[in-house]
Every structure is written in structure tokens, then in C-alpha cells.
Amino acid sequence: MILLDDQFKQALPIIDKIQEAGFEAYFVGGSVRDTLLKKTINDVDIATSAKPDEIKLIFQKTIDVGIEHGTVMVLWKDASYEITTFRTESTYQDFRRPDNVEFVRSLKEDLKRRDFTINALAMNRDGQIIDYFDGQNDLKKKMIRAVGIPEERFFEDALRMMRGVRLVSQLDFDMDSETERAIRMNHALLEKIAIERIQVEFTKLLLGSGRKKALALFIQTNLFYYCPGLKSYKKELEELAKLECMIDNRIIAWTLLIHYLRIPTTKAELFLREWKCSKKEINQVQSALFALEYRLENNFNRQVLYQVGLQIALDVETMMECLEHPVNFESVHLLDQELPIHSKKEIRINGNDLKDMLDRKPGKWLGDLMIEIEEAILAGSLLNEKQAIFDWVSHYYKK
Secondary structure, eight states: OOOOOHHHHHHHHHHHHHHHTTOOEEEETHHHHHHHTTOOOSOOEEEESSOHHHHHHHOSSEEEEEGGGTEEEEEETTEEEEEEEOEEEOOOTTSSSOSOEEEOSOHHHHHHTSSBGGGSOEEOTTSOEEOSSOHHHHHHHTEEOBSSOHHHHHHHOTHHHHHHHHHHHHHTOEEOHHHHHHHHHHGGGGGGSOHHHHHHHHHHHHHSTTHHHHHHHHHHTTGGGGSTTTTTOHHHHHHHTTOOSOOOSHHHHHHHHHHHHTOOHHHHHHHHHHTTOOHHHHHHHHHHHHHHHHHTTSOOOHHHHHHHOHHHHHHHHHHHHHTTOOOOHHHHHHHHHHOSOSSGGGSSOOHHHHHHHHTOOOSHHHHHHHHHHHHHHHHTSSOSOHHHHHHHHHHHHHO
């Protein structure tokens, strides 16, 4: 028995209404695991013996988020909860999705199809843990172990191999030898999985407190072989695995990865596109790579800090610390405070002001002039005031 925290207490009316209708309902999965580990939980998942159409009769407001797989979202007060029917699954010919889903009334049958023992835990409304596969013991041993026969779990969904290694990193656990052996034997199945799904797990792996052992496992099991652009970089990944520092955001993670792989900045975009990173993230990593390259040789100046922004510059200082170079976060903050502007939007005039002032039609000259004004303000030779800029422009054009 464990004490329920607020997230569970808020969801109790959902459990109660399902039980009042004559069905079973339990909290399941990661929220139960993290509660036992005394970690903060963000949301709760509920599994039930009620079928989707029965859940829709119990609650007034529902959304069919994955009804073909038994999942219905229930809207309750200001929150939403995913309710999934107990189910078993048939063969998985594509190693991603079951050929057939069958709804069942047995909690044990439902938990039997889950990936790892520490995720195959359930908890009733009173805080009593239901553990058919010795998941609590694996939590105590800090062990990632597949439910049942590992090969079967990975043939059902090959992404589970990446998820297992990610959990090693995220929880700073070790991996059961049989589970590791099954990954090593079946790592080629990862080729069947969408890059977007692999990317989510790999990024979490890089951000975990157990990253060193997880990366070592990622390499030893040859999972890296089927990840975009990593096939030829075993030694470089081994070097990355030696890093002792914590990595606390995605931009740092991807930038350090590319730095260790020695991928030229000019080819970084292609590498990140293969990983299906967003355009925004690609732009941020490119800025961080440029800034890191500069910072390894120099201290930041106004122009570089203005170009990359404060957050990227601070991320680069964090990377310098990871790479065991001298750092100075305070100087970056001071330099940022000295900047007269932080973006073009802060310039006190715009293109229309210049066009009206000079009575000229728009053209390339206008963009060039705005760049000159921006550079002069940054250099400190021009005050960012409307009249001062007009005076400077008048003098500029007379010259």
C-alpha cells in the first residue's frame, strides 16, 4: 500500500465511476513506477475491463483518441484522462503495430503484453500495488528486465529495445543480461521503426543521469548501427560516452553529439534532418555549433553574443564546462546586459521611416542601410534613438 499523491487523488472519481458501473479500473504504467521511485509524476494512465463503448456510456464527455486500440480520453472537470481497455495483441508482422487487438476482462492478460516489468505494475484506488511479474523487486535491484521472453516483446514492438536503453539512462538502472542479449541478437529490427519514434528515445537517452552506461549499452548492442548517420562513428560515440557532465537540454545534447562526431557545421543540417528534428531546433543547433566553435578559440564578443542570443551562449558555456575548458557564465550575463539591442525589432526606426525620410522607393539599399544602422548601434558608435539615427543617416548619405 502506498499513499496517493494529488495526481492520483484527482483521478479517483474516474476510477470510482467505472467501478460503480460494474467494471475494474486501475492506475497503470509509468505513474505507478515513478510513485514507487518517489519521483514526480506528470499524468496518470488508467486501464479498465470496460470496453471503449462502455466507457463512453459511463462518461458524458469523451474523445476517441485511439479507440481502435481501446483508448478513450475522458474529459473530467479541468483535466483529461486516457482510459484504455484491457487487451491482448496478436502477431506483429511489421514489428510496430499488432495485426489484431482483442479486448479482454483480465488485468493480468493486459499487463503481460507490456514491455518491462517495472512498467507492468498496476495500483488500485486504495494504493495497493498489483505486481504479477516481480516489477517491484526489479525496482529495488534497479534493473530493466523485459516481461516474459524478451525476444517476444521486441518482436511485438522493436522500439522497445531503444526504450529499454533509454530507461537505463533515465532511471540510472542496469539492464538484465537476458534482456541485453535479446537486444544484441535482434538489434536489426530497429530498421523497421520510424525515425521520429527512435529520435524521441535517443534524445531522452542523451539527457538521462545514467547516460554513460546507456550509451555504452547502445553501442555494445549495435543499436547505433540503425540510427541515422551513426553507423560509422562507433569510436566517436565511445568518446562521447566518457563525458561525466549532466546534459540538461536538447540543444546541448545534439550540439555535443555533432561536435564529438566531428561533423562539419555545413553538414549539420542534413544530419539533423535525417533525424527528423524540427526546423527551429536545427537552426538553434547550427547557432550553438557556430558559437561553440568560436568559443573554443575566443571569449564571446558583442557581435557573436548578439548573433546567437543569451540562451545559446549560456548553453555553450555549459558545453565548455563539459569539455573541461575554463568557463565564465557571469561574463556572458554582463556582456548581454551591455548590449544596446538584442534584436532588430528593438531598433527605434524601421524601413518605412527610412523610406519616408529619404523619399526613396524600397529596394536592396533599404536592407543594406538597416544592417549598417544595426552594426553601428552594436558597435556603440550610434545611439538607439530615433533622432540620433535620422541624423546619422543624413550624414551618411551626404558622405
